[in-house]
Amino acid sequence: MWNLILEFQQYQEDLLELLEFETEYAERMASIEKCSLEEAMAKYTEWYYMHTTAPGSHDERLALMRQLAFKEARRRFFEERVIPEQQKRFIEGQAEIRGSRAGFIAEAHPEYYSESPEIFLTLHFRNYFAPDSPFAHKQELANGLLQLIGEFLSEHPAVERVQCASWLNNVPDFLSLFPDEWLACRILCLPMEPSTGWWGSLIDKTGRFSRKRAELFKKHGGFSMPNMLCRCKIEDLLHHLKKW
Structure with a gap:
């Protein structure tokens, strides 16, 4: 928020x-x-x-x-x-x-929802550009993500894959920053956990609680933008971002 x-x-x-x-x-x-x-x-x-x-x-x-x-x-x-x-x-x-890169923050973390010991570049995202939508600054997002990946790999050169669990993986503008593989492997994060990955979908671009989205939630009886996990190879993400 x-x-x-x-x-x-x-x-x-x-x-x-x-x-x-x-x-x-x-x-x-x-x-x-x-x-x-x-x-x-x-x-x-x-x-x-x-x-x-x-x-x-x-x-x-x-x-x-x-x-x-x-x-x-x-x-x-x-x-x-x-x-x-x-x-x-x-x-x-x-x-x-x-200290973020256009709102992107990196963490070295094992794969979510898996017992695999493999470490992933794990992305977290905040709206650096509030009160604007971050997606009004997509070139800056792409540049920031490229910078973040470079910095991360300088410290963790053996890491090969990237992941992010968020309701934002339902948003076309966010998904456009990632290659096709990102969406192709999307999975629903179940069982539900009480976290921003879920409830963050009720927060608007200014960081305020969105009563409009809350009413839609009530109308639908639940989350219209559930928490989703997406992953891809860092190499593929870099190739995709460099085409921007």
Whole structure:
């Protein structure tokens, strides 16, 4: 959600609205799946991960969700535990965007949804150009991605493949930055995890919670742009980008 123009006050207001929206979804899913509310909240909402970076045990997450079943308890928890943690992440996140390559950030990470030990160039993406759509700056995106790959390979020359798990893998403008192989191997990231890869689709280009997208979500009964994993060879991506 964060970018270089968003104020923290705006961010925390929208974050609370998003978390409450996620909670409404968990309530519906609890009814559909015939499970407890705390189980659905642990499965579908980001509440737990907004106050700590520690994964915690399943029992710890359930215990917290049990406490957060009531709106007033969620408000107190948000003010006392979430806001202090998010203030730190907000500052770190903006610094990360400033140091990015047109919004692209690289990480050396094993292949997602696999037991393979192979390390991938793993992409993360933020909107460096807010309040503009990043896709109004596609040449800069392509150039930034080329620069990032070069820097990554100088430190990890043995890595051969690149991956990204994101709702953005449903967006034609984003997909146009990648070769055909990227889309051909696209897979749905299941089971669903409470993460930006899923819920980020409800955030607009300015970093604000999109009530319009939220209404579409309700209309469709779920995600119209689900979290998708795509992969390809770095060599093929470089060849594709150099044609821009």
